[in-house]
Amino acid sequence: MPSMFSALEYVPDWLLTHGPAFLMALPLIMAAITSILPNKRVAWASTFIVTAILTLTAFALALYNAEVGTTIYKMGGWAPPHGISLVVDALNAPVLVLIALMSFITIIYALPATVAEIKPNKRAPFYAAFLLCVAGLLGMVITGDAFNVFVFLEVSSISTYVLVAMGAARDRRALSAAYNYLILGSIGATFFVIGIGFLYMETGTLNMADMARILADLDGGSRVAKVAFGFIIIGLGLKLAMFPLHTWLPGAYAYAPTPVTVFLASTATKAALYLLLRFTFFVFDPSYAYVADELLYILVGMGVIGMVFASLQAIFQTDARRMLAFSSVAQVGYMLLGIGIATTASVAAGYLHLINHAVIKGGLFLALGAMWYRFGITRTEDFKGLGKTMPLTMGAFTVLGLSLIGVPFTAGFVSKINLAGAAADAGWWWAVGVIMLTSILALVYIGRVLLLAYFQSPPVVNGEVVVRNEAPLMMLIPMWILALTSIFIGVESDAVVGAATRAAELLLGAG
């Protein structure tokens, strides 16, 4: 698209050259500064500006990447494999944009939400932790160094534990949820770093591109490499909430402050999924028998079981946020299925679903947050009459909910149809059946609350019918940006599908 390339002319050269380092350095530094800012408004404003800059930078890097291809940035001028390299390629550029953009959208929403949910004296630390989390996620996506990945994974994880625990002001269960998350997240990170250790033992390098080359020379490597791969996918499986390692997720999503849920749901598991893609197809290769076996039996097996199991759990949930959380576990199953089929088309479809689901689930949690903000709604039965009392919020929820189900002309449809098509092309007809089945289950759990919202009258409180009380503008704007994005992707899917296909081609080669 020529119009987009021309936008690059307005980006200064130094930003394109040093952008990769800037992306992780800026939030890290600003996190430290934000934490000591006395005034909570200023803290918000600085975070807002940082995330806005990050979004622009990520966009610029993505456009630059589309123009010139993979770029490698050497930290401190030290050339890899000895120095740390930052890589921007077709695989991680969209994820970088996604993380930056979602952090920006979350911050818009956070202004009213934090007022209701975070104690005034905790707000500056809240924003600092948020920035740390952003830095960690961006860092683990952009870095080309395996150990660096672990470091940033921990940066983002530890700040996330803090953020989840801040939900205690609203609901004390946040503390146990955060503790649970801390234990399991640490186990995951430990497994991951053990895996990296084994891999280092096998290849003698920490640079991922180098590892890939050496492993290919060794034809998949010895038993050490196999063990390394096993540890890595279990560690990442915990982080990305692969069934049955998802037990930390519903609690963390349900009791964290609502902006944190929005951000986590749309980025944290996605960054881990990106790492899974990076390690499975880039560092390792599905042509190694053990990788192929794990893909088939673990990723696909657990993915499919999780799709059905978590969807059924979502149907019976009484807490709306837990319902969406279980739905997230199910959606992760779709992505794992796409990765597990391991054709270019299926990986592209899984990647596409990663992006689309981030938009959809982020928006849904945003709408839920707005409902809590206005009416304190957490239970599904409280959706009664929301179509009348919060029509705009409910409208966005409906659009995104339909997208989650996979109604035509929405983002969810595009990725599901691509995934089903890729499965059919690979001859996996049973997988197409499972996709259809879980889409019906999604229809049940989303339809359940939509029916309540639109076909029941608003409740009567103290003898009076609840009147219309729409969410504040600062919540409606980000919510509708995401809702319209999901429709836009559904109607004009070329750009996103193109990005996903390029990413898959980078991993598996064309065709």
Added chain:
Amino acid sequence: MIDQLPILAEINPGFWVILAGLICTLLPVGHARKAFVIAAPIFAGLLIFQLHDVTTPEVLGGVLQFGPVELTTLRIDKLSVVWGYLFCLAGVINGIYALHEKCRITDSSALIYTGAAIAGVLAGDMITLFIMWELTAISSVFLIWKGGDHAYAAGVRYLAIHVLSGVMLLAGAILHAQANGGDFMFNEIGLTSPGGWLMLLAMGIKVGFPGLHMWMQDAYPKASITGTVILASFTTKFAIYALARGFEGEPILIWIGAIMTCFPVFFAVVENDLRRVLSYSLNNQLGFMVCGIGIGGALAMNGVVGQVFVHVIFKGLLFMSIGAVMYRTGTAKASELGGLFRSMPYTAIFCLIGAGSIAAVPLFAAFVTKAMILAAAVEEHHYIAFLMMLFASAGVMEHSGIKVPHFTFFAHDSGRRVKEAPWNMLAAMSIAGFLCFYLAWPFGGYQQLYALMPFELDKPYQPYTWDHVVFQMQLLFAAIFAFTLLKRFKLYPAERRAEILDVDWTYRKMGLNVAKWGSAMWDRLAVNTKRVRTRFISSAGRRLYQTFSPAGAASEATPSGLAAIMTAGLLFVVLLLAYIAK
């Protein structure tokens, strides 16, 4: 007009009529609505006139791109322009005829229906065609429902059949486009692919192929007075256009058309409801056109186009005259009418003009055009089809040419003394009546019709030759003679209140009863198995709930220790897998 506003060249003129119809749904002022009803088709006609360029084979416009599908919403060429003009003309005449009726639903649905028909014939691609195909069905069903309570079920049946037809059209179009590399333009379809057969079937429903025709005789007589007139103008002729465009020269159509001309004759002779008689006769006239399309070639296609043009006018005239009678007397049953020429002389004259036109009396409309189709049949050596059509021509004379005017205006006096039809009905009928004459006038009349025809002929067909006129008169007199003879010896089926069974009985009565029986049996089955079912469903639901609900086994809050053990377990499985992998 186009020069100042180039955007007009990109918009299908039918859309303006649809827009006018949409405005009318909201317009509470009756007179303003009537202005729209008359003006919108005239405006559309003017636009078509301006857009139509005789020098180029086709004018395309309104190209829209939807993903991989390119829509060409406007195409005016030699074929479609005839239908465009015709539908605009019919829209105006129908509008005048309905001037007395103060009804927002009729006005708006008639306009949308007319506009959809215009837009449909001027559409260049199959997707737009499909949309308009469905829109004509959906908008026109209100005209049937305006016929009163007894028309409700017929309207639902009509809608169901037409929506089915539309869905088949869409499915066929997609299959056809796929077979042709994604080209959605609506051109020659042919029967080489399953898509072609589906589309033919869809058009066959709408045009009333034998066996698929029953919706016409079911719904048309039950619509409101003006509704029937409007309905008879567009739906089937739209489908004739689609057939002419997509299936010209398919031999199978010759036989379908020939049978279509013959079978309604028998039904029409015994039917009592005159609007139903006219519906059968409409079906029979469509048969001539289908047959002509099947024959193909310049002469036959010109005949079809001409026949369509005059047919809309004279068939409209007949429906209008019977409608006027019904408006005054409240009935269209032959057994309850008779001797009305005393009180409604003008209507009687117009009815006779219409009857003469449909029977192809020399100097009346169909004389020229029907002869062209018959001549083409002889020229291409389809003698059996020719004979069948000849029989049907005599039959037309029998039921539409004689029966309808005879039982309404003459025959035994019913004793009804009513007022003449309202002025606007007379005005509409006189326009149509004049056209019936003019378009068959030997000196400069039918030549105008020839000017509209799409194909050039080396030597134009000469209708007014001695042998043709004499032959036609012989045929007509034979039919009159037969009628008189049968009446004289009391062999002609008397006008009786009776219901005639047609194919529609299979679904209207038999299908309904089968469905009722099935539903009763289902109810019994449901009652008898209720206990078992509820027990099964509730136990399945309970089990699911016990497993998956927040209180269930699968959702127990997992302590982190257990989760850690689970992680270790999964790691063990993963390592085992890696160990045994080759």
